[in-house]
Amino acid sequence: MEEYSHKKIEQKWQERWREADLFKTDKKDESKEKFYILDMFTYPSGSGLHMGHTEQGAATDTLYRFHRMNGKNVLHPQGFDSFGLPAENYAIKTGIHPKESTNIAIETFRGQMNILGLAYDFTGDVTTSKPSYYKWTQWIFGKFFENGLVYKKVSKVNWCSSCNTVIANEQVVNGACDRCDTEIEQKEVPGFFFKITDFADDLITDLDKVDWPEHTIKNQRNWIGKSEGAYIDFKIKNTDSKLKVFTTRPDTIFGATYMVLAPEHPLVKELKEKIENYDEVSAYVNSSQKKTELERMEGKEKTGVELKGIKAINPAREKSQMDNTLIPVFISDYVLAGYGTGAIMAVPAHDERDWDFADEFKLQKVCVIKPYSFEESKSGSQRNLIDFDKASVEQQQEILDGKICHNRKGVLMGSGQFNEMDSEKAKKAISKFVGGKISSNYRLRDWSISRQRYWGCPIPIVYSPEGEAKFVGEENLPWLLPDDVDFIPTGEAPLTKSKELKERVEKLFGKGWTPEFDTMDTFVDSSWYFLRYPDSENDKDFSSAEMLKKWMPVDLYIGGAEHTYMHLLYARFFVKAMKKMGLLDFDEPFKKLRHQGMVNDQTGKKMSKSKGNVVAPDDMVERFGADSTRMYMLFASPLEDDILWNETNIVGLYRFLEKVWKQSEKITNTENPEAKKIIHKTIKKVGSDTENLCFNTAISEMMKCVNFISKQETVNKEDFLSFLEILSPYAPHVSEELYEKIGGKGFLVEQKWPEYDAALTVDDLVTLGVQVNGKKRCEIDISPDASQEEAEQVAKKDGCLDKWIAGGIKKVVYVPGRILNFVV
């Protein structure tokens, strides 16, 4: 027999699969249970497929083949998230149109996926930059617009001077652009926003409905950041103005000794006439506006300016006719314009940041929440005092006496008692007392979707001569991205250069009408693509209700953990918003989610083009074949763990496949009961491991099986065919080749996953560890359902225990099939 050579067989089978159109799913087939398995679709970068894609593809492809063999109608589609900055930046550099470079990149990706033997269904060409796709992105935008989920506002945005565009908060990493690392500046830009905050509560509570990794759920919850508190109005003395604050600690309001506004707060301008030191104030406003968020964060020391001539009235103290009712008002950049109301009541005794600010400006601290007593704080675990035990004896006494509020700095942060009332109860009582409104506030902000870029989905909005925004209308979709622009960034949206676009608008809507020049954030494109696959060729609808009902939600979604916040949150928001508009009838898009780990280089560093440590799958496929490459990616570590790339390990998988190949020479029609037993055990284990995404242990089990067979003279043909069937999701090419060679019919992926004979997977005898005082001293071979008496007898007869149990046995613990333990 010829030797195993991946080069001779892999291309052959890839061609045969293609000729048979083997991986196109019959989406209307009602005879089988559906299973929708989805890879996070691919951004077609110029550098091609990397090993991370390879691991993800190997995993989902293995699962695709496995579930298909198990009688399910499996949808396993792939598409391209092809709008976005890199292609545009490339165009700026080279002059090559993004359309062209994107198409080339997509061809490269498809080619690479093909040589890996990945069974993707590309039907319908789900490529976000194609008009047939973005027509529906725009259609959905139109629905959002008509239903009041889109609004336009001028806002301070993160501006990347290098990309010359707006960057979402979520895309700012440590104050720098997450794509080019340029430091972000603040700039006022008008743009469209999606009202994702309307769905904040549902986005939190519905996390209970999904089977996602625990940490992903927690992180999403924290990202949305719900906090319970109250909105309370503070009057400004001698004016009609009111200052609204949000606080999670209304119980501390009696201790509010000053107020702080964000420098951008509108009240600063509103009270201009009354502010005695307006010059100083506006200088501070200007300087903080020049600061980026990074710079604001850097200076931990508190800065600010008092609004002289302005006093706020502490409503609680006023109502109680107490002293210290009038409190000063400051502006400071430690208060953020974008969170809460952009203003706070400052309670230095119970908030560390307020404490620091009060120290800086010599402001009064009033302690109004008393810690629980020492005993109470000890027993009521999380009630209170962070550092009580580390305080000196005198300090501890003062705390107990309620004389000081104390933690690290002197701030009592947690709850305690307000007068004799638990501060949790006091929150409600005091809110009511001062006319506050109990409410929730979220860290989540609305989603800014406007981008002053070329290579994105055009926002299908036009403006009347009066400046009113209007959706272009369904009949004008797709609202095409014009070609007559050049991409050199000027700080203005590139589409302003398009003559065609302006003419198009005037022709359709009349003279004086103007187009919107911005394009959409690419996260919009990727927020609904999974809805398109079930009906990807539909040109009447984004996806038909019938197909959505059949296929959604996605049964298993696999992709990187880096999408925990943005993509996964936005996609969930889309589904909720579309459900509210009656376009969908389910709550959550992804029933089960798993992340694949990162593939790092040998030193544990992330692979990146700039570091020059990227390994391309092509090279691996050339040398070891697609089967070995795929299996190595799955064998190296559990799916969710990171992989340290170590090329030398791949030879183990190649040797394994070589060994499988050799066993096919031993095939006979006679039975080999021992080999049969092992094969049936392997079928069982590989089946359950694959189902549970434990690919590494499934592969190890197949290795053990082949190691066993390699020591046998013969192996039964039917048994070996079964083995090839379970191997085929992992190593499809070599399995097909051997299957054909020994007379298998059809393609392996069309076969039924073999059944195992349960009786064959149970051993007559097991090796049982015999322990003395929990330490293993010898082993006995015994039936797994032997009685304790039998087991003891066998163990004692063995003799090896004699010297350990000579002193007499106190107790015996016996777990059949597991352990026999003598306690002496």
Add this chain to the structure above:
RNA sequence: GCCGGAGUGGCGGAAUUGGUAGACGCGCACGACUCAAAAUCGUGUUCCUUCGGGAGUGGGAGUUCGAUUCUCCCCUCCGGCACCA
């Protein structure tokens, strides 16, 4: 600082509800084959050892007949977030 996750041989990693720690693979060593090498096959491979044993899953306590697994404290590494009122 806060929130996650993880620490097991030379390396990647196994180990159902607490039940024989180190499966499987890489590497390494020795042997067979060979003029020789590669490949392949076989054997061995946690550490220490006076060859009786002893120690051992980041460290320290605890529960248990028995702990990689459960509880408490601590250390280290990785990822994410960060003046969120």
